[in-house]
Amino acid sequence: MKWMLFGPETYIFLxxxxxxxxxxxxxxxxxxxxxxxxxxxxxxxxxxxxxxxxEGLLFAGAYRLDLFSQVFKVAxxxxxxxxxxxxxxxxxxxxxxxxxxxxxxxxxxxxxMLLVSAQHLLTILLALELSSYSxxxxxxxxxxxxxxxxxxxxxxxxxIFASSIMIFGMALLYGATGAVYLQDLAQVLPExxxxxxxxxxxxxxxxxxFFKLAVYPFHFWVAxxxxxxxxxxxxYIATASKVAVIAVVIxxxxxxxxxxxxxxxxLAVLSIASMTLGNLAAMVQKDxxxxxxxxxxxxxxxxxxxxxxxxxxxxxxxxxxxxxLLVMKFTVFLVxxxxxxxxxxxxxxxxxxxxxxxxxxxxxxxxxxxxLAGIPPTIGFMGKFYVFMGAMDKGLFVLVLIAMINVVVxxxxxxxxxxxxxxxxxxxxxxxVHLPQPMRWLTxxxxxxxxxxxxxxxxxxxxxxxxxxxxx
Amino acid sequence: xIVPFGHVLMLAGMLFLLGVFCTLTRRNLVxxxxxxxxxxxxxxxxxxxxxxHWQSLEGQAFVLFIMAIAxxxxxxxxxxxxxxxxxxxxxxxxxxxxxx
Numbered sequence: 001m002k003w004m005l006f007g008p009e010t011y012i013f014l015x016x017x018x019x020x021x022x023x024x025x026x027x028x029x030x031x032x033x034x035x036x037x038x039x040x041x042x043x044x045x046x047x048x049x050x051x052x053x054x055e056g057l058l059f060a061g062a063y064r065l066d067l068f069s070q071v072f073k074v075a076x077x078x079x080x081x082x083x084x085x086x087x088x089x090x091x092x093x094x095x096x097x098x099x100x101x102x103x104x105x106x107x108x109x110x111x112x113m114l115l116v117s118a119q120h121l122l123t124i125l126l127a128l129e130l131s132s133y134s135x136x137x138x139x140x141x142x143x144x145x146x147x148x149x150x151x152x153x154x155x156x157x158x159x160i161f162a163s164s165i166m167i168f169g170m171a172l173l174y175g176a177t178g179a180v181y182l183q184d185l186a187q188v189l190p191e192x193x194x195x196x197x198x199x200x201x202x203x204x205x206x207x208x209x210f211f212k213l214a215v216y217p218f219h220f221w222v223a224x225x226x227x228x229x230x231x232x233x234x235x236y237i238a239t240a241s242k243v244a245v246i247a248v249v250i251x252x253x254x255x256x257x258x259x260x261x262x263x264x265x266x267l268a269v270l271s272i273a274s275m276t277l278g279n280l281a282a283m284v285q286k287d288x289x290x291x292x293x294x295x296x297x298x299x300x301x302x303x304x305x306x307x308x309x310x311x312x313x314x315x316x317x318x319x320x321x322x323x324x325l326l327v328m329k330f331t332v333f334l335v336x337x338x339x340x341x342x343x344x345x346x347x348x349x350x351x352x353x354x355x356x357x358x359x360x361x362x363x364x365x366x367x368x369x370x371x372l373a374g375i376p377p378t379i380g381f382m383g384k385f386y387v388f389m390g391a392m393d394k395g396l397f398v399l400v401l402i403a404m405i406n407v408v409v410x411x412x413x414x415x416x417x418x419x420x421x422x423x424x425x426x427x428x429x430x431x432x433v434h435l436p437q438p439m440r441w442l443t444x445x446x447x448x449x450x451x452x453x454x455x456x457x458x459x460x461x462x463x464x465x466x467x468x469x470x471x472x
Numbered sequence: 473x474i475v476p477f478g479h480v481l482m483l484a485g486m487l488f489l490l491g492v493f494c495t496l497t498r499r500n501l502v503x504x505x506x507x508x509x510x511x512x513x514x515x516x517x518x519x520x521x522x523x524x525h526w527q528s529l530e531g532q533a534f535v536l537f538i539m540a541i542a543x544x545x546x547x548x549x550x551x552x553x554x555x556x557x558x559x560x561x562x563x564x565x566x567x568x569x570x571x572x
Binding site for chain 1: 526545
């Protein structure tokens with residue numbers, strides 16, 4: 001039964017189709033739809049877990065299932081489940097669009113699941129486009145039409161520009177090598193690495209992925225899109241979408257980078273540029289989502305260090321970092337979504353007095369921000385430690401030094417957030433935050449995950465290493 | 473193949489640069505999307521040439537899918553543009569300056 005291998009994707013596709021039919025059949029019914037989406041996405045996590053051991057090739061070798069793709073599929077469906085948890089009351093999206101909102105969320109997750117398994121350039125291209133187009137529409141759905149529209153147009157224009165550059169890069173790469181499968185590309189590419197068509201093609205192809213990853217020269221869209229999109233969509237772009245793109249970049253680099261120092265130099269420069277730019281720009285931001293956008297750019301820089309270190313250790317550290325990012329970014333966004341005033345974005349100053357209003361949320365914010373900043377004992381610290389260790393083993397001392405300086409710089413704006421939440425006073429006392437019981441459990445579980453994985457990361461490190469080995 | 477592969481690549485490259493130029497310099501949303509279409513077509517030409525060069529059909533398959541992608545892009549893009557035109561009454565992307 002080869003179709004059983006395709007389980008998670010088929011399931012998510014059917015759910016998306018179900019929401020499409022539902023949106024045409026009857027009007028939205030917020031509460032019921034949310035419970036439905038929650039149950040269906042929860043079942044999606046179970047199905048992806050059940051298919052964790054699937055291995056094999058599908059569709060004439062264009063689609064590969066191994067531990068790498070299956071672990072990332074679990075992470076993606078888990079990310080989708082977490083985002084749906086936040087959608088109990090999507091104030092920022094008009095009621096009549098809520099069913100379509102779920103439809104696009106599920107389609108986007110489906111596309112990302114296809115992306116982590118794809119082995120053929122065409123499959124990769126189509127999966128990437130499918131996820132991008134769902135996101136363009138999701139971003140534009142914001143109730144505040146001017147903001148949503150502007151974010152959508154900026155995201156769309158830069159997105160199609162980057163993806164057409166990527167398609168042209170793929171054309172050059174195909175022209176230079178004649179290979180379309182990643183494993184063929186890995187064999188042919190070292191011979192033609194000296195020709196301009198191959199080098200330019202490779203760089204342009206990576207441009208499209210770096211756009212999605214928000215790495216330095218392709219980062220223009222990030223801040224505006226994060227700020228203008230509905231909070232839940234921003235959370236989705238920052239967590240699930242980033243995890244998928246990190247996965248596909250790891251896979252591509254692992255395929256093409258056969259001891260080519262050239263690519264490593266390019267990646268190192270991009271990594272340094274994005275960390276520095278992200279951290280410096282984040283310092284002056286007042287809007288929380290915009291601040292998190294620049295911190296995302298910086299984190300893409302750290303992930304690139306893990307990827308360019310290469311070898312099992314390097315890729316394993318990047319996988320670990322991606323999984324850590326999913327948890328810690330989501331926790332920050334949980335706080336942002338709960339606290340956002342209706343129809344507006346959360347400002348950093350509005351966090352003032354959070355400790356008094358809701359100690360649990362303040363704790364969640366503190367742990368996740370410490371984790372993003374890389375302060376022990378949190379999962380984020382272990383992630384950074386692991387990435388830098390891998391790079392040191394490869395002798396990339398200067399790169400690690402610059403990254404460490406960047407970590408120190410980033411402490412400034414991270415600590416400002418915590419200062420606002422714990423020490424800030426607001427003139428008029430806002431009411432205490434009411435958090436429903438399930439959300440309390442979720443918040444507690446996330447805090448526990450970040451702390452436990454910080455103290456005892458061994459199982460997660462083992463898992464990342466196994467994932468990285470399945471890639472080689 | 474009568475035309476050498478290098479010439480095809482040159483043509484595709486020039487068309488691509490034209491598209492990039494159009495995308496970056498025009499101040500009209502429709503023209504920007506048109507520029508991107510030109511870039512996609514440049515990639516399609518390169519794919520067809522490469523498919524002939526390597527005597528494999530995969531490049532041709534790529535072109536079919538690129539056409540589909542271009543159609544999707546136009547439909548989503550035009551929907552966005554019409555929406556933007558209804559809101560602001562202009563095709564000028566520089567009217568998008570709310571977020572900063």
